[in-house]
Amino acid sequence: MGVDPGLTRCGVALVEGGVGRPLELVAAGVIRTPADMEASQRLLRIHDGLEEWCTTYRPDQVAIERVFAQHQRNTFTGTAQAAGLAMVIGARHGLPVDLHTPSEVKAAISGSGRADKAQVGLMVARILRLQEAPRPADAADAVALAICQIWRGGADRRLQEAAAAQRAARGGRIPRSWKDVTR
């Protein structure tokens, strides 16, 4: 399950498949909340919508776009909060939750971290053998996240876990040089 977090439009998509097998689009859509609705009510609607997607489609992992405070200042708080809800829902369902930056997603899908929206949409359609990219753009972005999760998987998470295990084995000491790591 891919989630492109947002308060006005939160993209959600389910993609089935694995590395080396063709991918299938199961579902893609958007959870919308009206801008004039009270913020806590909007978040509740996003939460309940994501919960419904998760219960309906029973994904085995969740990929969410990693958000950065320096971009889109006006909408950042709501976007971060929507992402947080997706994280909680993934954790509550006992699923691995991974965050991917927009450029990681673009690179996984199109081979370039600087691909524009149209190029990503085109590649998403080609990968899934669709006539055209899912709409709106937030749904297509969620599909791209789900594909990125299948292809890159939790590679970053597994690396971090391995590094944490290694640190723990060294008694939490931070290595002074590469020799410390391999010793």
Next chain:
Amino acid sequence: MGVDPGLTRCGVALVEGGVGRPLELVAAGVIRTPADMEASQRLLRIHDGLEEWCTTYRPDQVAIERVFAQHQRNTFTGTAQAAGLAMVIGARHGLPVDLHTPSEVKAAISGSGRADKAQVGLMVARILRLQEAPRPADAADAVALAICQIWRGGADRRLQEAAAAQRAARGGRIPRSWKDVTR
């Protein structure tokens, strides 16, 4: 119920009373999550902790500190996400949810928006007739938020609702001048 949102320490407090009556501290504490825990697990723990407070104490309104992206960049995303969880829980329980800035809280408690932590703690203790301020500081901040909510109430929210109703009555048109508003 006052919530001082945070990922490492999320302050929660229950204060009972009303304007013109003495206030009573019902409970104050902190939900902690370890820094080396995965982010989605930390958020789930905050969510479940806040839900437990809410189910145990059945507050009739929720006050949460309003967070700003320009401050504390490193921790902002987690803080905003914890605040979002508190908002969702308030909304799910059908409670009014109000956000207060730190300076609104300080002004409501101490008469000055620039009071420091020690002054706020001192005033909180005095208002609630305690020997000393609740600890840690995050719990005291949550108590201050709860007091602010009782005294200021949802004044801002009610003003916004009145303004929204007025806008709706004008057909959603944004007034060009104050004359538009009073016409």
